[in-house]
Amino acid sequence: MRNSAGRFSFGTSVRKRSRNVRTSSSATSQGASFCGREAIILSLRGADWAKMPEGKREEIVEMGFRYWRARGFPYYRLDADAMRKEFLFLLRYDTSKAFVGSEVRGSSTGLALANHFHPQMWRVPMPGVRSPVERFFDDEVLRKVIRKGLRFSPERYALNASNLRRILQTYSRTARVANFRVTAAKALYARYSGEGEHVLDFSAGYGGRLLACLTLPRVYSGIEPCRAQVKGLRRMLTQLLRLVVIPGRAFIEHACAEDFMPTLASGSYSLVFSSPPYFNNECYSAERTQSYLKFPTYERWIEGFLKPVLVEAQRILAPGGHCILNIANVKGFNIADCAYEIGRRHFVHVKTYKLWLSQRPYLRTSGWQMHRLEPIFVFRKLCLRRSKRRIVTRTKKAVPPKGSL
DNA sequence: AGACGAGGCGTTCGTTACGC
DNA sequence: GCGTAACGAACGCCTCGTCT
Known part of the structure; x- marks a missing residue:
């Protein structure tokens, strides 16, 4: 076992x-x-x-x-041997299994390893x-x-x-935040980036995407404003470097994405892949650097955080590079619809995947969808020479918002 | 080598009771 | 009748170890 x-x-x-x-x-x-x-x-x-x-x-x-x-x-407690084994499972994970039609179905492999470094996730209020x-x-x-x-x-x-x-x-009326499925992240990295390329995660969070990226020969840069998360991400990096041979490299920056991204060189990344916070739906910490506190109304959050970050993503991507965004509409805020519209203004929309989240066992016997789904938008930065023609193509083809799944 | 057993993981929402 | 609070309830997938 x-x-x-x-x-x-x-x-x-x-x-x-x-x-x-x-x-x-x-x-x-x-x-x-x-x-x-x-x-x-x-x-x-x-x-x-x-x-x-x-x-x-x-x-x-x-x-x-x-x-x-x-x-x-009862926090997760993995010893060195368990961490090594879990990382080896991830190294061996066949990413082609994760794609089923337009769905991304990651397994739970690797989640305990990523979560182990973030005991604070059990305390996050929702x-x-x-x-x-x-x-x-x-x-x-x-x-x-x-x-x-x-x-x-x-x-x-x-x-x-x-x-x-x-x-x-x-337990009744109890919930905790979820990490990004490591195997799903690995599948997306494998499909949308190549060997030795640089990828940016502007909301690194609990390290699901970082861990996935370490299993591939990529250079990962993660930006994260929450001190506890940064500590956990760096601990994971340090420990894994001691325990296993890691194909990838990674750097973690303790900063706000909207402030730090403007300091990055234009055209220097092949992939931007992240899952931004859903405004104030999950309050990861009470630090002032949290975007929901810096921009306390939804409108200000869109203008001060989401929009600048996507504009910067477009700038730092090399022509032809991809921007992958996992974001969902939450009660009262159509964040995904809004992100999709902003993305369309700055990129070409390539595809929308449906990311499998939790199972809903009580719907098992019904014909309803058993899993919650969230959209993953894939955008591509235009190649300069062909930009005019692509823009014409895009405006001809109206694409409906993909936020609600 | 393949089959099989076992343990670990993730994860709300429908129903009912009760107060107004 | 309506709103709210409390409560009850499973299994598909992944992996390893063991057995044949």
């Missing part, structure tokens, strides 16, 4: 022992004699718990609560919901989460770190 050799450092030894421990309702007394509380908690499956008498079940819930309260939030960290530190909620984990996970280790994360993020 993926982490049998210690993908999550904490689970390794316990996992091996768990084969001896997990069996029945007698696990409690047997386990206590040789493995201790930790092994009982981490090796218990929901089905075993369900077979226990009522009093014993409550005892386990309380034991789980005390264990996790003492241990703290409108109308609580963060998993906030839920975790509420005693009453943590007990409910533990009970829910035991009830809903009959075949799994119900109270290990992985399952606790799963239950915490699916």
